[in-house]
Amino acid sequence: MLAHINWWGTVPLKSMAATSILQVAERAGLLALSPSDLVFESNSLGITYYNYVLSSSTTSTSCILYLAKLDAQTNVESFDSAVFPKDLLAKNAIPDDDLSLVTLGLLLWKRTLSGQRVLCLVQSADAESIVGLEAVNKASKKLQCAHHVLTTGKLRGVDSEQRKQSSMRLRLMMCQTRNDIANLPARTLHETRCLVAPTKRHPLLCLCVPVS
Template structure:
């Protein structure tokens, strides 16, 4: 269980999720002669600091047609799930996020933000590809690069964000709804484990076609 903490502001949550490490141009899914198409969602995660308990947090940010934050959702992944065999790397948790929010993000465009891509990512990338394909999700994985902090900040929030994030800050402040997922579906956990380790449950993996 997470220790009770004061409710965070949307700015603090956005900073935790990595939204201040991107800008509006990172949200461009496709640009053509017909115009610009943006990602509908940004999915990310981070490890909980000791002051907030243990485990990890998953974040799902929904942007509207004007690329302003519309809905922000979070889910806490308790440490017990990792001790029970759920992989902890960021890419693996992207697959879990897709399966948790599958009904929300189906047939949409999702930008997956990860903090590192160390090690062999072949199977995690394959798992993510199969999960997104099943729910007709167009996705891209981007590694977060922390922005250079400014020398001083005139923000009323007391943050020391880079000037690069000022435009994103205004978009985030327009958030209309914040929600927390209280329970992670057991099916999402089973399917994530199977996709990340196909030999552990090959029959279940048959439900996710190989792209």
């Protein structure tokens, strides 16, 4: 049975202020990126980079969403995180997987990400991830943001890992602001469920609470 919640209420979240930015970035998968991963588009007119990198991680009890804002030189300008109990997903019939969490992140930061270029990091995606990928696409379309989903998987070789980490560490050291999201709107959970678990949604409620 779905948790009974007020769609316009909020769920209080924990803080990650005591954790170093490099530790948080490693959990977020940012240290696995290379400079070329930050390129959104390259053509005869020049190179366009992503504005944001969105990712997630989980523990046995918690889920964490991360949002890194990149400046024009692809340095990390600000870094946001949102920590919430893992059982919150089950209570709201949201699948426990990377693509569902990315969808939740898009909707959580929808005002920030509207019209932006977003790189979404996931550990894995395969032929069985169609529903999850469609949910990410629908959320991005609603926000009118351009996005790509990058599967990080396992790094290839120690040398490659060291080069990537060194490059991203320098970019992370330029970070000026860290923010902890204090509350997760219940409406965001509901909107996410409508996209990632359409067979479990309540049709009337989904019509009453559109993704906007």
